[in-house]
Amino acid sequence: MTSDEGFLFDTRAIHAGQRPDPESGARAMPIYASTAFVFEDAQEAADLFALQNFGNIYSRIGNPTNAAFEERMASLEGGLGGLAAASGMSAQLISLLTLATAGDHLVSSNALYGGTFTQLDVTMRRLGIDVTFVDFAEPDAVEAAIGTNTKAIFAETVGNPGCTILDVAHFAALAHAHDIPLVVDNTFATPYLCRPIEWGADVITHSATKFIGGHGVVLGGVIVESGRFPFDNGLFPVLSEPSPAYHDLNFWENFREYGYLMRARAEVMRDVGAALSPFNAFLLLIGLETLPLRMQRHVENAATVARFLREHPSVAWIRYPIFDDNPWTTLAQKYLPEGPGAVFTFGINGGYDAGVKFIAGVNLASHLANVGDAKTLVIHPASTTHQQVPHADREAMGIGDDMIRISVGIEAVDDIIGDLDMALRASR
Amino acid sequence: MSIDLVPDASAVERLRIIQTSQSVALVGVSANAIRASNFVAAYLVRTPFRTYMVNPAYDEVLAKPCYPSLAELPEVPDIVDVFRRPEAIPAVVDEAIAVGAKVVWFQLGLRHDEAARTAVEAGLAVVQDRCLKIEHARFSGRLHLAGFNTSVISSKRRRPI
Numbered sequence: 001m002t003s004d005e006g007f008l009f010d011t012r013a014i015h016a017g018q019r020p021d022p023e024s025g026a027r028a029m030p031i032y033a034s035t036a037f038v039f040e041d042a043q044e045a046a047d048l049f050a051l052q053n054f055g056n057i058y059s060r061i062g063n064p065t066n067a068a069f070e071e072r073m074a075s076l077e078g079g080l081g082g083l084a085a086a087s088g089m090s091a092q093l094i095s096l097l098t099l100a101t102a103g104d105h106l107v108s109s110n111a112l113y114g115g116t117f118t119q120l121d122v123t124m125r126r127l128g129i130d131v132t133f134v135d136f137a138e139p140d141a142v143e144a145a146i147g148t149n150t151k152a153i154f155a156e157t158v159g160n161p162g163c164t165i166l167d168v169a170h171f172a173a174l175a176h177a178h179d180i181p182l183v184v185d186n187t188f189a190t191p192y193l194c195r196p197i198e199w200g201a202d203v204i205t206h207s208a209t210k211f212i213g214g215h216g217v218v219l220g221g222v223i224v225e226s227g228r229f230p231f232d233n234g235l236f237p238v239l240s241e242p243s244p245a246y247h248d249l250n251f252w253e254n255f256r257e258y259g260y261l262m263r264a265r266a267e268v269m270r271d272v273g274a275a276l277s278p279f280n281a282f283l284l285l286i287g288l289e290t291l292p293l294r295m296q297r298h299v300e301n302a303a304t305v306a307r308f309l310r311e312h313p314s315v316a317w318i319r320y321p322i323f324d325d326n327p328w329t330t331l332a333q334k335y336l337p338e339g340p341g342a343v344f345t346f347g348i349n350g351g352y353d354a355g356v357k358f359i360a361g362v363n364l365a366s367h368l369a370n371v372g373d374a375k376t377l378v379i380h381p382a383s384t385t386h387q388q389v390p391h392a393d394r395e396a397m398g399i400g401d402d403m404i405r406i407s408v409g410i411e412a413v414d415d416i417i418g419d420l421d422m423a424l425r426a427s428r
Numbered sequence: 429m430s431i432d433l434v435p436d437a438s439a440v441e442r443l444r445i446i447q448t449s450q451s452v453a454l455v456g457v458s459a460n461a462i463r464a465s466n467f468v469a470a471y472l473v474r475t476p477f478r479t480y481m482v483n484p485a486y487d488e489v490l491a492k493p494c495y496p497s498l499a500e501l502p503e504v505p506d507i508v509d510v511f512r513r514p515e516a517i518p519a520v521v522d523e524a525i526a527v528g529a530k531v532v533w534f535q536l537g538l539r540h541d542e543a544a545r546t547a548v549e550a551g552l553a554v555v556q557d558r559c560l561k562i563e564h565a566r567f568s569g570r571l572h573l574a575g576f577n578t579s580v581i582s583s584k585r586r587r588p589i
Contacts, residue, residue: 007581017572020585027583043474050461052470054565054574062573070575081576247462254464256536258562261575 009076009192010292017071018285031282032064051249051266061270065278069285073212073222076191076288077204080227081261083269084220084281088187088207089115090274091221093123095183095205097272098264100151101238102128107145107152109136109166110397111159114386116185117393120154135396137327139170146178151235152203153180157196157335158188160371161381161405162398163319163344165331172200181229187211187372188341192295199335202229203260210372211342213287214294218280223264227257239263245271294374294410299339301416302408308417309346314354314424316347316402342408343371345381352401354427355380361423364415365406376409376416435544435554439579442563445531445553447589449506451478452560453498453529455520456511459489465511466490468535471561472509475568480505498527507531509560510538518543525550533560564589 007015018029037056039045047053056062070082085091100106108120110133120131132145136155146153153175155166166184175182181202186194190211196204206212208220231239232252239259242248245267251259269275306320321328321340332340348354358378359367365376369384379385382401386394408416437445452472457465469490473479481489484496495501498508508524510517510533517540524532525547532547534540536559544554555563565571566578567589580588 012581015581015583016577019580019582019587022585022587025585047470047474050470052467053474054570056573062575064573067573067575071572071577074575074577075579079577081574083575242462249462254462254467256464256559258576265575 012072012075013192013291014289016075018068029065029068029282029285032059032278034063035059051246051254051262059278060273060275061265063275063278063281065285066276066281069208069220069276069281069288070222072285072288073191073206073208074224076195076291077186077224078191078195078197078226079204079224080257081225083223083261083264084208084276085222085269086274086276087219088185088205088209088221089119090272091207091223092116092185092205093119094264094268094272094274095203095223096124096129096152096154098260098268099181099183099203099236099238100129103149105130105132105147105150106154107132107134107142107150109155109159109164110134110393111136111162111164112156112397113160113185113187114381114389116156117386117397118388133393136164136166136171139167139174142171143174143178146174146180150178150180152183154183154185156185156188157194158341158343160188161343161345161385161403163321163328163340165321165328165335165340166196167331168194168196168199168201168335172196172202175202176200179233179235188343189336190291190295190341192291193299193336193338193341197224197226202226207372208284209370211295211298212291212372213284214290214372214374215283215287216370216373216375218277218283220276220280220284222276223261225260225264227260229260231260243267296338297410298342298408301410301413302342302344303339304413305406305408305416305420306344309420312421312424314349314427316349318344318346319398320344343405345403345405347400347402348404348424348427350402350427352382355402355404358404358423358427361426362419363422364411364419365423371405371407373407374410376411376419377407379405381405435541435548435556437553437555437558441553442555442558443567443588445507445533445555446560446564446567449477449531451480451503451505452507452509453480453482453501453505454509454511455482455498456516457481457483457489457494458511459483459486459494465535468509468511468559468561472564475564477507478503498523498529501527504528507533507560509533509535511535512538514538514540518546521547525552531555533558535559536562
């Protein structure tokens with residue numbers, strides 16, 4: 001037994017959160033397909049329900065297979081702990097509902113996954129939580145949007161799909177100067193390429209459906225929290241005042257740095273119910289074992305494909321921050337030195353019609369609404385992922401009708417390039 | 429340990445303390461069921477530790493007798509687990525040294541470097557700003573079940589505690 005501080009990332013991707021099962025000796029993580037767990041006795045049951053002990057009760061609140069996934073993600077992100085959720089969207093919702101309630105306000109980047117934009121713009125507003133969307137290329141505008149009822153700044157490390165890069169350290173410092181946490185979605189970077197907690201972020205969310213799983217087989221999400229934010233600063237009564245959902249338990253007083261994650265699990269996840277299936281947790285754990293190897297290949301292939309597209313006569317523009325003329329390259333080199341992920345966009349000469357022909361022309365690349373698969377994926381955001389975003393907002397987010405989003409897979413890069421070249425020629 | 433260093437126990441030292449200790453005195457424990465000290469006590473009474481409640485304000489906590497001071501306990505506790513305000517810590521440390529305890533443990537949120545140095549000079553081990561419940565749960569696997577990062581990596585089948 002030793003502390004994981006001595007083990008490097010690639011080792012923790014395989015071992016953190018899972019030691020051999022003491023009962024059976026199973027070396028692989030067993031799938032605990034059990035809705036509920038037998039108590040040792042009446043006192044243990046009472047202690048668990050009162051949160052006086054940690055243990056298994058019911059798989060909506062916690063499950064041993066999910067716990068392995070949660071701890072492994074927390075270890076890789078450098079956080080205090082984790083909470084698995086059924087999807088990235090539910091992880092994000094729970095991460096924010098643990099901080100904010102009706103009458104509160106969030107400041108969010110406008111460079112977001114379309115589904116996230118809609119969750120914040122429509123569902124959060126309907127719950128009474130106001131949201132201001134700001135272009136994070138203008139830090140002064142972000143600060144100006146923070147009000148007395150603001151509970152968090154939210155952004156994606158690598159924006160979907162524009163490949164904008166969050167200045168994590170700057171916005172963490174800004175958030176902390178206003179006594180609020182920085183919540184970062186790290187889906188496109190994965191902890192292999194960027195660990196926002198090391199730069200000051202407080203809460204991390206993931207759609208584990210993407211690179212974490214890596215095979216495009218299951219939905220999943222996870223929240224990781226640093227344990228460093230002082231939620232007793234007076235701005236977070238949901239954490240530091242007695243909770244009516246737990247016989248007036250004060251989460252911060254009882255659990256201090258563990259309070260955010262305890263409330264996220266024992267109150268918000270318990271009541272929202274978007275628990276991750278342990279079958280999915282098992283597949284996500286298998287995926288994590290190869291995360292370092294896959295991400296190395298993803299960024300290597302992405303850079304090669306980006307350089308090919310940049311020179312192609314049918315390509316009008318490309319937004320991948322490895323080129324000197326991309327405004328985000330400097331931040332990308334700082335926060336993602338091994339490469340800014342494998343998802344980016346390019347514009348096709350000929351606009352909407354050429355985009356349709358391109359999508360029809362690919363054979364190896366898959367036309368679907370997902371990213372972060374081992375397979376190369378392409379999509380036309382204006383007509384799919386960002387369709388529900390109002391046209392004006394879409395334009396403000398930089399999503400034009402000529403835009404193609406690509407998620408570069410880990411196939412042989414020459415085959416990816418051959419397929420794209422064929423489709424680009426067909427688009428003319 | 430150099431006297432200039434702030435005394436505090438590493439993860440390996442905390443595990444050794446938990447593995448080698450058999451009795452714990454909870455100084456300043458509350459009888460109020462929603463206070464943190466009561467949560468810790470409710471957890472520790474369910475472990476193999478022999479636990480002793482210490483608080484002159486109560487006769488009983490969690491149906492166990494509550495003692496006014498460390499000197500009144502039926503045995504010398506291995507660990508003195510402190511739930512008092514920072515200004516009360518030096519007196520508790522003096523008391524722990526006087527009865528011959530092996531470890532003084534300042535709970536989560538509590539630090540007192542001067543009192544910690546006094547304890548180290550007297551030969552006691554010191555843990556600061558940590559929760560004994562959470563550290564026990566870290567090595568027993570309970571904390572893991574709540575999704576927390578225990579930092580434990582091992583391919584051994586048996587748990588350390």
